[in-house]
Amino acid sequence: MPIVKASENRVKTGVHFMLGNYALVEGAISAGCNFFGGYPITPANEISERMSQRLPEVGGRFVQGEDELFSIFACTGASLAGGKVMTATASAGFNYMQEGLGYAYTIEAPLVIADVQRCRGENYASQADVYQMRYGASGDYEAIVVCPSSVQELYDYTIWAFNLAEEYRNPVIIMSETTIALMRERLDIPEASKIDLYNRNYTSLSPEEYMPFAAPEFGCPDAAPLGAGYQTIYSLNPHDEKGSIDWDPEVFDRLYKRVCGKVKENADKICRTERILMDDAEYALIAYGSEVRPAIEAAELARECGIKAGVLKLCNVWPVPEKAISEVSREVKGIFAVEMNMGKYVNEIARAAAGRCPVVPITKNLGLVHTGYEIFEDMKKGVK
């Protein structure tokens, strides 16, 4: 995997007071994004607005298309043509993108999608689409979804998302939320020389030797430039290592085991979590996205009252950081799954905890982030 440093002309090194959506754009530009296809939707508009200004400055291309289907397919086309590509949308717009996302998973196109979740049709905060990010498209695939919890992380995780997309040749979704997307706070952008970027491997084989979908058992294939004689068919249909459309059951088996396996079998390498106040914790709050900060506040409140609480912050929700959750379930008397929806990801946490301790949902679906006090109050009910 060729690792390079970010280009200086793309990185706005320094301390900023920046809008979350803008920080995400700066992360993408730092990561080498050179194509963005978008369609207006609130609360993601500031992403395409800033992209339309920033991309031409660094020699990239910006297109506002006719709909979200355009965005996702234009991104896939640009990605296969060698681009580092991105689109952004919000819940309702993400519905339309599922078709293109399914195609991108199957033909292994690296691309990054920012989904700024909102409540149904309105600009209120929500985490109700956490399962859609994983299971929205038809077919067999594995999703990679990172979930920033602050403006700083919108910058950092966007670079991470681009690196994951290139490393695994898989779409990567940035699960943003109205809360952090429309928040302004401090952002530290490091020097370009401190930012490592992964770029997809290009084949060194000749067109005669090259097989577009040949890869190690749980790896991803090397790419080939488009229009350079490699004669690749990028088809949604089941295809063999040569890219030839083939409905043979063995071809199905090999293709889907590898396309899913490259993410599933590398989950421990992909997943990131952070343990906060966990060293002596008897109770753990597990949270992701903008629920992380009130969860930390709740743990601090609990400690003031003599309850030894800690927080496991999930930096990505898919693939499920099973190892970290399972470890926590061995250490504590109980887990609280904090979410801004009717209770969804709690199922994954319960599955990873495998009955080793009770897993209690703490949910709120009112278009508002939990306060630390609310989480603390709910938590007290479950502490024995």
Next chain:
Amino acid sequence: MSELKINPRRKYLRPEKLPHFFCSGCGCGQVLNYYMQALEELDMDPRKMVHVAGVGCTARIPVYIKTDMFHGVHGRTLAWATGVKMMQPDTPVVIFAGDGDVASIGGNHLIHAARRNLDVTVVMVNNMNFAMTGGQVAPTTPEKARTMTTPYGSAEPRFDVCALAQAAGATHVERWTTTQPIQCKKAMERALTHKGFSLIEIVSQCPTHFGRYALKTGDPNAVIAWIKEHTYTDAQAKKMSPEEMEGKLRCGEYIRVEKPVYEGTNELM
């Protein structure tokens, strides 16, 4: 002993993919043939081009060509093509899509790509129905025609896709039929050398579905004869009354002009 003659244009095809899967009598093979003739005439190498196809019978045409191609999602050909053109403006991009792909599910992408004057060529094979799925009504099905989903006849007027593309801003539009090989080939040559959005519609026979359901014949010759009766050239039009032209498609050039092509927002910076 006579030597086995190999079609010289077979060099463009993937040998492992042959024989093709088109029904006997289908026009898609003819379109592929005309296209290869155009490539040869212009000395263009499909390996240095990108071909885009959606879903349907026509979408299978570039699967047989030695080229980089996208396949398998219905109607999104022009969105893919825009992404490719933004990254590789000098790579020729040709789209093969049926009437269902271009005018039905992909209609929105068609009008906007035409409006932008995206520098690509669209070869739309119009067999007047959804053939691969078994012969359902399409936006291009003639009014009152019987299909698998219009057992009592279609109650909808049909789209004139060439007029639609021209109105949307396409800078090169032509319509021909599979019975006009020279015109098809020349039109494709003009499209491949045109800087801007080209749409070449080729009205084609589908004996398997359109023939059997709408015309009550599975004979390709009979379907071809019907197409000849239901299209006219500009020369023929001079001798026809407006009533005689009613319900028939005009073959010929609709527009061919030069306008700035779309390259993203950057050019105005």
